[in-house]
Amino acid sequence: MSEKVYAWLLRLYPSRFREAYGEEALQLLRDRLRDEKGFFPRLRLWLDLLGDLAISMPHQYLHLEPTLAGTSAQPHLNDTPSFFVLGDESPRPGALLLGGVLTLAALSTFSILLGRGGTQARMGVIVSGHLDGYAKPSHQPVPQAKPQETANAMNRPDAAFKLDAEERQRVVDASAAILKKNYIDRDKAQKMADALLAHEKNGDDDAATDGADFAALLTRQMRAVSPDRHLTLVFSQDPLPRNPMGQTAEELIRYREIMKQQNCTFEKVEVLSHNIGYLKLNSFPDVSVCQQTAETAMASLNDADGIIYDLRDNRGGEPAMVALMAAYLFDHPEYWYNPRENTTGRSWTHSPVPGNKLADKPVYLLTSGRTFSGAEQFCYDLKMLRRATLVGETTGGGAHSGVWHRIDDHFGMGVPETRAINPFAEADWAETGVEPDVMVKAADALAEAKKLAASKSQKK
Amino acid sequence: MPKRKLDPLPSTAFQILLALAGEDMHGYGIMRRVAEQTGGRMRLGPGTLYSSIQTLLEGKFIEEVDSREDAKLGQERRRYYRLSSAGHKLARSEAERLADLLRPARTKKILRGEYV
Numbered sequence: 001m002s003e004k005v006y007a008w009l010l011r012l013y014p015s016r017f018r019e020a021y022g023e024e025a026l027q028l029l030r031d032r033l034r035d036e037k038g039f040f041p042r043l044r045l046w047l048d049l050l051g052d053l054a055i056s057m058p059h060q061y062l063h064l065e066p067t068l069a070g071t072s073a074q075p076h077l078n079d080t081p082s083f084f085v086l087g088d089e090s091p092r093p094g095a096l097l098l099g100g101v102l103t104l105a106a107l108s109t110f111s112i113l114l115g116r117g118g119t120q121a122r123m124g125v126i127v128s129g130h131l132d133g134y135a136k137p138s139h140q141p142v143p144q145a146k147p148q149e150t151a152n153a154m155n156r157p158d159a160a161f162k163l164d165a166e167e168r169q170r171v172v173d174a175s176a177a178i179l180k181k182n183y184i185d186r187d188k189a190q191k192m193a194d195a196l197l198a199h200e201k202n203g204d205d206d207a208a209t210d211g212a213d214f215a216a217l218l219t220r221q222m223r224a225v226s227p228d229r230h231l232t233l234v235f236s237q238d239p240l241p242r243n244p245m246g247q248t249a250e251e252l253i254r255y256r257e258i259m260k261q262q263n264c265t266f267e268k269v270e271v272l273s274h275n276i277g278y279l280k281l282n283s284f285p286d287v288s289v290c291q292q293t294a295e296t297a298m299a300s301l302n303d304a305d306g307i308i309y310d311l312r313d314n315r316g317g318e319p320a321m322v323a324l325m326a327a328y329l330f331d332h333p334e335y336w337y338n339p340r341e342n343t344t345g346r347s348w349t350h351s352p353v354p355g356n357k358l359a360d361k362p363v364y365l366l367t368s369g370r371t372f373s374g375a376e377q378f379c380y381d382l383k384m385l386r387r388a389t390l391v392g393e394t395t396g397g398g399a400h401s402g403v404w405h406r407i408d409d410h411f412g413m414g415v416p417e418t419r420a421i422n423p424f425a426e427a428d429w430a431e432t433g434v435e436p437d438v439m440v441k442a443a444d445a446l447a448e449a450k451k452l453a454a455s456k457s458q459k460k
Numbered sequence: 461m462p463k464r465k466l467d468p469l470p471s472t473a474f475q476i477l478l479a480l481a482g483e484d485m486h487g488y489g490i491m492r493r494v495a496e497q498t499g500g501r502m503r504l505g506p507g508t509l510y511s512s513i514q515t516l517l518e519g520k521f522i523e524e525v526d527s528r529e530d531a532k533l534g535q536e537r538r539r540y541y542r543l544s545s546a547g548h549k550l551a552r553s554e555a556e557r558l559a560d561l562l563r564p565a566r567t568k569k570i571l572r573g574e575y576v
Contacts, residue, residue: 013507017510017511017514020510020514021506021510021513021514024487024506024510024538024539025506025507025510026506027487027488027536027538028487028488028491028506028509029506031488031533032488048503048505049505049506051505052504052505052506052507052508053505053507055505055507055508056505056507056508056511057507059511060507060511
């Protein structure tokens with residue numbers, strides 16, 4: 001009996017393994033059955049077998065066709081689906097039939113689920129709210145992308161939202177409470193809360209029927225008391241995620257997949273004429289996922305005589321990656337202003353980077369109105385440190401240093417809870433953006449930077 | 461491929477190489493010898509045992525000698541395996557690596573015993 005069960009279990013292994021060692025495996029089982037008699041030895045035997053099955057079977061499939069398995073680790077180009085053949089024998093008719101039945105079952109289940117549509121909106125939120133703009137799921141959704149923009153782009157019929165008096169009251173009450181509890185300046189927090197409630201009572205908010213207008217109005221009312229550009233009230237047409245951490249395992253897996261497919265948003269890494277390194281980076285992705293890609297990209301440009309960072313499509317990302325990329329541009333730890341941090345402890349670049357030769361090379365940053373958030377931090381700090389020449393347009397103006405507080409499905413606010421030390425100026429780029437040194441249209445920025453870099457290298 | 465799968469050398473593969481260091485053996489013999497030399501801590505199941513054997517064969521660290529009966533175990537013919545010179549070398553380098561790992565532990569008196 002035991003042998004029969006095990007023979008059946010052996011069928012789970014790849015056919016090549018079964019053919020080569022199936023009989024020997026059964027022989028080994030027979031040997032053990034003969035030698036290990038009694039309840040406990042048999043129990044141990046079966047535990048051994050099941051444990052062995054769980055460990056060795058995935059291993060067998062993983063190493064079935066190593067050259068093919070190896071290619072699956074390569075990034076997929078242009079999102080083209082690819083298939084890998086893991087066995088060279090023809091499938092048995094039974095297997096084909098079973099495969100057909102399973103496919104039909106999966107297709108019909110999928111159609112039924114599509115018809116119900118209950119979970120569709122939720123999935124859409126995850127994708128649009130977090131992953132649009134390559135932002136990693138974060139506990140601060142606001143800093144990553146403007147939810148309004150996403151909502152407009154999606155224009156989804158199921159996200160009908162109506163702003164009524166009740167909703168306005170709820171948002172005002174919640175905002176006042178959040179301010180009093182969290183805003184850095186308690187006195188101003190109280191005054192802002194009072195102002196919000198007073199405007200509400202006086203009917204000043206009644207004219208606002210659109211969510212975005214109402215959010216902008218409340219932001220103006222708060223800033224009339226405390227002109228703090230890091231304080232924002234945000235409206236999102238799409239329901240905002242409930243999970244305070246904002247990141248589920250699925251989201252992280254999806255994020256990793258996207259990063260893998262898109263080479264961590266390092267769209268182009270090449271050396272241009274005059275030995276100028278060119279790096280088109282479309283976000284500052286999570287260091288824990290993309291550090292190696294970043295290091296490889298920088299290493300490939302290590303011998304360049306200058307470097308152009310194309311940030312025209314960069315919508316920001318993780319401060320840690322911003323700091324990592326900046327570390328290559330200095331030969332000593334440099335103070336690195338991050339509006340989300342209030343202390344100097346972590347605000348230094350990890351320079352020098354061992355083996356790096358770019359610390360004294362000229363740097364050009366290409367900017368556009370779309371350059372946003374973390375990308376603006378990169379631009380702002382390098383500009384203030386006089387380490388880079390910015391070429392292009394004024395950046396988008398999103399500092400996103402507030403801590404995110406979700407009010408309800410459609411409203412949330414970013415509240416500064418720490419006072420960041422900006423050694424360069426009173427204000428950073430919040431709302432105003434970073435002005436380039438050489439103002440040209442974004443489309444002409446690369447040509448202009450190439451010209452500047454070439455003339456600099458000729459002078460040398 | 462075997463090089464990739466055997467670098468670093470998994471402990472099962474190392475134990476199999478050690479088991480074959482004295483004499484040629486069949487699968488069940490190897491399993492028992494490994495259990496013996498690890499004080500019963502490692503009981504190789506058929507899947508793990510033959511996966512490792514397959515990898516070691518592909519890397520030419522062991523070789524199949526012949527099929528014959530084991531008088532103690534009955535009439536069935538069994539495949540016997542033998543340690544190759546490459547396998548011997550591999551086992552020795554792994555043993556040396558482990559000895560190197562132990563040296564500081566002995567120096568610092570975390571582990572008692574003679575220096576190895």
